[in-house]
Amino acid sequence: MTTSSDVTIYHNPACGTSRNTLALIRNAGIEPNVVEYLITPPTRSELIQLIQDANLMVRAAIRKNVDPYRDLELDREDWTDEQLISFMLEHPILINRPFVVTALGTRLSRPSEAVLDILPLAQQGAFTKEDGEQVIDENGKRVN
Template identity: 45%
Template sequence: MSTVTLYHNPRCSTSRHALELLKARGIEPVVIEYLKNPPTADELRRIAAATGQPLRALIRTKQPEYLEQGLDNPALTDDELLAAMVATPVLINRPIVVTEKGARLGRPLQAIEQVL
């Protein structure tokens, strides 16, 4: 298999389970701890496109920053959402697995299987 990238937060149990799932399948992913090394707006745009979901699907709506920054406003543009995600990476939902077959948010964890 070609490169598998995992956007990972080691403090998140779902993200840790995604890493375990990949390793159990013999896959050593490129692990990006996105809180330390946040993706750029362009990278997030490409990831969202690869999931086939709207950009909003990659935002953690349960984070206090989501409401604090007014991100619940449906009139916000993708550029505005991307700027918030880059400035406040904790807003990025996780885990995200990216392969040559596409990208999936690992919620539910089984969704990752679709791109392996």
């Protein structure tokens, strides 16, 4: 079994995509380090590193369907990346999720099966998302 120090998920247990991603990690026999980022947000440098390592623009790492996004008018184009990062740190609900970090890379795992590209171990059996969509067959192989 891979240890928790090998894989980290920035997780929100209220989010179905985050729960599915965590379940896919565990389906590979990995017990990850789970960071509930709403309780323990990343530092500024950690958040910047996550975004850079995932090869994202800052705006792509922001959740748009939450109240702070609308209240702060974050759709305005004149916000700088530094300002957007500050908003994300002040309101962690703005951080898109789940970010997953492994030795093979960092991904914003949306959809949840994006995590499969960076897991160090293969899936150990069938996996079906909470909504009933089968992602992994009984042989541990990706469906579709």
